[in-house]
Amino acid sequence: MKHSWRAGAALLALTMAAGLAGCGGQTSDKTQSGGEKDSYTVGIVQLTPHEALDQATQGFQDALKEAFGDKVSFDLEYAANDPATCATIANSFVSSGVDLIMANASSALQAAASATGDIPVLGTSVTEYGVALKIDDFSGTVGTNVSGTSDLAPLDQQAAMIQEWCPDAKTVGLLYCSAEANSQYQVDTVQECLEGLGYTCTQYAFSDSNDMAAVTQTAADNSDVIYVPTDNTVATNASIVDNICRPAKIPVFAGEQGICAGCGVATLSISYYDLGVTTGKMAVKVLRGEADISQMPIEYAPQFTKMYNKAICDDLGLTPPEGYTAIEAE
Amino acid sequence: MLDFLNALPGAVSQGLIWGIMAIGVYLTYKILDIADLTVDGSFCTGGAVFVVLFSQGVNLWVALLAAMVSGMAAGLVTGLLHTVCGIPAILAGILTQLGLWSVNLAIMSMKANVALNIINPDVLNKLLVSLRFVQDVSKGTRPFYQHPIFVVGVVTVVIIAVLYWFFGTELGCSIRATGANQAMARAQGINTARNQVLGLMISNGLVALSGALLSQYQGFADANMGRGAIVIGLAAVIIGEVIFSKIFRNFGLKLLAVSIGAIIYYMVIQLVLSLNLMDSNYLKLLSAVVVAVFLSVPYWKGKYFAKPVKRGGVNRA
Incomplete structure (x- = not known):
């Protein structure tokens, strides 16, 4: 009993002392100029x-x-x-x-x-x-x-890319994770561009990978084309999107190369x-x-590089326009 | 090692802020005997409410108060789900937490991340705590009483003092009785349902206050910021209990032990980061291991190190 009391007190003292010692510690002044x-x-x-x-x-x-x-x-x-x-x-x-x-x-x-x-x-x-x-x-x-x-990424050019590939499409589903501020920003911007081109856009936000499949399914059912921004959650779960959209023959356009390699038809990508x-x-x-x-x-x-995913394009029967290079399999 | 010592003030500040959340967790987990998972959501609610109000020019203290009230509202929902709707407490907490995800996004105008413009000195100087102040005080460009350790330390002491007073009142005592033995409390004519709701509200109010302080400290609120908060809270409660249970018997000191538990937790995290002991991707595993070890210690102590009872029992004469 006595022993643990002392150990506790010593630890408390150490905590305080360390905290105080830290307070006095100066950050090293390194000159940058x-x-x-x-x-x-x-x-x-x-x-x-x-x-x-x-x-x-x-x-x-x-x-x-x-x-x-x-x-x-x-x-x-x-x-x-x-x-x-x-x-x-x-x-x-x-x-x-x-x-x-x-x-x-x-x-x-x-x-x-x-x-x-x-x-x-x-x-x-x-x-x-x-x-x-x-x-x-x-x-x-x-x-x-x-x-x-x-x-x-140049969002207006990405919108133009969708028009280049699918001129007959009417509705675009914008799929993204609501937990990512960047995705929201891109989706809002690209929506403006797409609506300017005459498309009808609907945003499909999922909250995390758990409800991603359900939301993607809804998006695929109600859209001719799906657009995905540079969304980290989609990037790590691209196969979910692929497993739903490829059988449904819905082309997916992606904001970056990594997502495009996983589930997209084409992308206008930056290289990270x-x-x-x-x-x-x-x-x-x-x-x-x-x-x-x-x-x-x-x-x-x-x-920016124009790239397409050969495997998915073949499955969907799409032929890439001029100027697109295939994403190399890793 | 010097890096670690230099980094300590920051770690201690962060620990103190999380300590307020941990006191909230202590109230439900230990006093009310409910594992309340609302905190993962209400922590972010507090941060979101604060950042949104503060960046619209609302007074800092009003914004902090609003954050606390929003957390209490979250606690109220969990409490009503549990008492009025008869949903088991743990599930009621999970439901509120899940719903809060959408509420939090709505508070932040459907953005996942809202920032404070700490680049602007006018905004920075109005803040109560900021990670920036840690460095500024050690360089001498800010007075010591703006150091987050001092500021949050004072806040913590005030909170503990108020809670100490409150849990000594008749109402407070009846809340403690509710957690200690619900059937007996009800038999004494105590309204246990009201007390549980009240306890959950106080707890989540503190959690939201802690979230508001943390979002100030780090300069932004993020929809992901409360994830796993309950684990940090439990870790603090348990670390504090394992280390100080023998010396801190007074209720106020027990709350202090929880706060110190949170500080120790963050010191361990900082130690791991500063000394490059492991890949930082293992931090979550480390957290889980720390909590598991501290949870097992009291059990092992009882099982393997308890002195065998002497024949004829202990002579207490």
């Missing part, structure tokens, strides 16, 4: 492991390694798809004094922006910075220690790897002190 340093530490916070996000992280790391070689080291942490964990990770980066934080996905960016006002933060795989950071009248430059790249490389090049400029991050506007993917 001018010249190259001997070594750089870059913290990467990624919302969840997922093909597109992984590629962006890979591209980012490759670009930095190309510029700095062994002088740059990475601390890559995943937040297990839990937004609150992003804050924990961002806190550990800031307190260990990394030279730069790369935030992959919206809530990672929000947590990193909350965590620091000094350390440069570069986001990627974020669709709209104005929305993600709640900036009214967003001008394209955040203006503080935050900048990055957007994964926004290239997007990561673009982000990495921005990071190099910031770390070398060649550019002031508060002056750097949000950058976009360097190029």
